[in-house]
Amino acid sequence: MKSYVRKTYGGPEVLELTELSTPVPKPNEVLIQIKSASINPADWRILRADPFLIRAGHGLLKPKFSHLGSDVSGIVVSLGTSATKWKVGDEVVSDIMGSGMGAYGEYVAVPEDILVRKPSNVSFDEAAAVPIAGLTAYQGLLKYGKLEKGQNVLINGASGGVGTYAVQIAKHIGANVTAICSAKNEEFVLALGADKVIAYDKEDYRITTTQFDLIMDNVGNCSVKDAKSMLKPKGIALLVGWGGFGHMLRFMSQGAIASKTSGRTFMGIAAKLDTADLEALMELLSSQAIRSVIDKSFPMDDLTKAIILQEKGRTKGKIVVHN
Template identity: 45%
Template sequence: MKAVVYTTYGSPDVLQLKEVKKPTPKDNEVLVKVHAVSANAADLHLLRADPFLTRLMSGLLKPKNTILGSDIAGRIEAVGRNVKEFQAGDEVFGDISGCGWGGFAEYVSVPEHVLVLKPANRTFEQAAAVPMAAVTALQGIRDKGQIQAGQKVLINGASGGVGTFAVQIAKSFGAEVTAVCSTGKINMVRALGADHVIDYTQEDFTKNGQQYDLIIAANGYHSILEYKKSLNPTGIYVMTGGSMAQMFQAMLLGPWISMTGSKKMHNAMAKPNQKDLTFIKELLEAGTIVPVIDRKYPLCKVPEALRYLEEGHAIGKVIITVEGNC
């Protein structure tokens, strides 16, 4: 089968399209013919081994798993003898980052518990856009953010992969949502349901005097103290993405700020699980959330897709369509 492989850390230039051995499913696994897979910031972190601490998990000198890609959508081709939930022919999607990655390939073999059935009313490309970003948004808003109906929620980075889902999920919980994005993305974010939109090129939300019950930082470069200033006295801040400085501040300063005051500062690292993905699937089926797809690339153009994603201007998700000619 064809797969996009990397054997050394570096830029997208180190990725190569190669012929590799097609996997065989173990007793508790299913073999999925991949139709679409999305590109995520997590792929870039692993590719570049940035931050350096990722090497402790992914391999100190070279990557242990040589095929990136976590969010897959496809059709099951074969099942292991102990598989109970699925059968050959089922259309499925899921986040496979917890079981070795491998989505940038024509086939992948994964445990059945990481997948759910694809909504019939969504394409493979739409389904592949969902797992990591939507579950990250859900866990940040519901679990870390403890959202309540009627709360004022601000989402910084509202036009990105996590942000577009965060706007829609926060609205589904009955929140009053303020979205922060750039000028050209305002209409799209409003269409997702945002009640208010702040153009960060024209206004700094940390300096306008407004305070929020919950802030989701899906992108951006504000310091954790600036976010703290924009919270109400019992507000919650949840970092789901952004600059490296922002991530380290959330991990290192967040716990201290939370212990010494009434405002809570959290770092949300998504934990893929079937239950939350099933919840997201139901929102997809109901039309409560709709994936936003910016661009699609064929499998042989994964390096170009990751370069575009790394520029930081993608609207929603960047998708790799595995079938088709380059």
């Protein structure tokens, strides 16, 4: 089978499309024929080891893991000897970040219990777009942010992968959504359901007079001081996006103090694969309560072009690759 591998850290050009033997699933695994995979900012960050600290988990001098690619959808084509949950032909989706990655290729063997059924009325591209970005939006808003109907939420970075799901999920549960995006994406984000848009390149979002129950910062540029001034007395501010070490350290340290003294909560979050949450997201897609916005779908052979585009940081929704 064909699969992308890399031997060194570097840009997308270090990825090599290589002929490997098709994996044989271990007893608890199933083999998936990959139909689609989606790109996340984590891909180019892991590829380049940027920030450098990534090397602590991925290998100091060279990468310990040769494969890349976490968000995957495909078809079960064979079963490990003790795998019972799926049958050949089932259409599935998951985030395989914690299972060795390898979404950029033709086949991957993964533990059967990390998979979720892809609804038949959701395409492989639309399903593969969901896992990391969708779970981050879902868990950020509902689990960490405890967002409820009628509450006010501010979503920064509303036009990207996480943001497009967050705007739609927040609207679906009946929240009042203020979204921050650039002027060129205003109409697009309003069409996703935002009640109000603040264009960050036309005005300073801190001038808003709305008081929020939840601020979800998918960019990583909202300080604790600014978040505090925009939050209601018991509001929650979530740092989701990577705005650099300096911002993260300031947010976490000042946020820890402000969480103790202000009645508000400030936290950084890391979304995790939870199959119940991913099932809930698939149900939202299947019932058309939300949709995956696909900015561009590339053939798998053009993976490097897809990652180069993702790295520009201007994606509207998600970039996917397909076989």
